[in-house]
Amino acid sequence: MEGIGAFQRVVDDPDGYLKTLKTRKNILGYCCSYTPEEIIHAAGIHPLRLFGSKEESNLADKHLQSYCCSLVRNVLSEALSGRLNYLDGAVFPHTCDTIQRLSDIWRLNTSFKFFSDIVLPVKLTTDSAREYFEAVLRKFKAELEKGFSITITDEALHASIRTYNTIRTALKDIYELHAKNPGILPGSALNACVMGSMILERQEAAELLEGLADDLKIKTAAADPSRKRVMLAGSVCSQPDVYSLIERSGADVVWDDLCTGSRYFEGTVGEESDPITAVAERYYNRIICPAKHSSVTARGNNLVKSAIDRKVQGVIFLMLKFCDPHAFDYPYLKEYLDRENIPNMLLEIEGQLPPEGQLLTRFETFVEML
Ligand code: SF4
Numbered sequence: 001m002e003g004i005g006a007f008q009r010v011v012d013d014p015d016g017y018l019k020t021l022k023t024r025k026n027i028l029g030y031c032c033s034y035t036p037e038e039i040i041h042a043a044g045i046h047p048l049r050l051f052g053s054k055e056e057s058n059l060a061d062k063h064l065q066s067y068c069c070s071l072v073r074n075v076l077s078e079a080l081s082g083r084l085n086y087l088d089g090a091v092f093p094h095t096c097d098t099i100q101r102l103s104d105i106w107r108l109n110t111s112f113k114f115f116s117d118i119v120l121p122v123k124l125t126t127d128s129a130r131e132y133f134e135a136v137l138r139k140f141k142a143e144l145e146k147g148f149s150i151t152i153t154d155e156a157l158h159a160s161i162r163t164y165n166t167i168r169t170a171l172k173d174i175y176e177l178h179a180k181n182p183g184i185l186p187g188s189a190l191n192a193c194v195m196g197s198m199i200l201e202r203q204e205a206a207e208l209l210e211g212l213a214d215d216l217k218i219k220t221a222a223a224d225p226s227r228k229r230v231m232l233a234g235s236v237c238s239q240p241d242v243y244s245l246i247e248r249s250g251a252d253v254v255w256d257d258l259c260t261g262s263r264y265f266e267g268t269v270g271e272e273s274d275p276i277t278a279v280a281e282r283y284y285n286r287i288i289c290p291a292k293h294s295s296v297t298a299r300g301n302n303l304v305k306s307a308i309d310r311k312v313q314g315v316i317f318l319m320l321k322f323c324d325p326h327a328f329d330y331p332y333l334k335e336y337l338d339r340e341n342i343p344n345m346l347l348e349i350e351g352q353l354p355p356e357g358q359l360l361t362r363f364e365t366f367v368e369m370l
């Protein structure tokens with residue numbers, strides 16, 4: 001399965017890949033999955049998800065309080081160190097407070113050519129919010145056109161939408177195949193496919209993912225009934241070791257509620273209507289994260305339904321330290337799972353994971369009680 005190797009390579013060495021890509025494409029960074037990538041891609045610009053390097057750096061310390069999540073801290077450090085100099089700019093959808101603050105600090109302390117705040121509504125329940133959402137995306141399109149002296153045609157938007165629909169559909173197919181038979185693919189490879197899809201050129205990612213989904217349809221692996229089925233929930237997981245340690249403890253990650261997982265690929269964009277309306281509709285209706293509101297039950301119901309549909313026996317909440325939106329959401333989500341008698345555990349992590357032995361013991365203890 002050659003596809004996985006291509007994703008793994010760009011996840012392991014994004015800078016090497018992006019420095020080469022830079023010679024023929026403009027690149028815009030983003031660090032939230034509410035970024036309307038389809039519009040950036042239609043502009044002929046490469047959208048790049050920033051995950052933050054795991055290398056220690058204190059460059060962000062003079063701008064951010066110590067109680068900001070490591071994701072934002074690491075992304076800012078990378079920008080200030082010059083490591084992201086291949087970027088032509090960055091895009092910040094208004095979601096959690098930390099990303100909103102990062103946006104201001106980035107604008108004032110970096111000198112990339114392009115910058116845009118996409119001020120999306122928080123409450124996604126009214127017709128006016130829907131109209132506003134669409135208007136914000138049209139404004140963003142106009143900013144890109146002005147910033148890069150280009151015209152983004154409807155044809156280009158439709159082509160971009162098709163590419164993203166292929167990526168999201170293939171990722172979902174791969175997840176579903178893996179959920180039915182986890183032995184066909186290690187969880188860390190699944191993680192590499194999603195993260196790599198946000199780094200690789202999207203047309204190439206779409207073709208590789210379609211090929212991988214086809215390969216997996218005919219791949220067989222003996223089912224092991226003694227292995228447990230777990231799900232991850234939280235903001236993002238850019239730590240492949242989490243998957244391999246869970247596997248070593250006797251369980252497989254068969255689904256997730258993460259922005260490096262199902263929240264990224266669930267929901268495609270309509271291909272028939274006005275392209276900006278259609279893109280807005282997808283982001284308006286996507287599975288929300290705790291930085292958005294659609295109803296007081298939406299997140300809990302989605303988590304429980306995903307767990308039941310995939311026969312999940314336990315849920316592991318991966319919480320980045322100082323991630324307020326997910327920390328506030330945790331008790332409410334835990335209550336939903338407890339009500340359904342779905343065992344769950346909370347693991348707080350930083351940019352660096354705890355020592356391997358310690359983490360393995362925690363997973364083994366949890367898996368043993370499932
Ligand atoms: S959890 Fe919400 S705010 Fe954080 S990256 Fe995902 S969509 Fe953005």
Ligand code: SF4
Nearest residue numbers: 069096098235320323
């Ligand atoms: S949602 Fe949480 S992890 Fe993501 S940027 Fe915001 S505070 Fe950080």
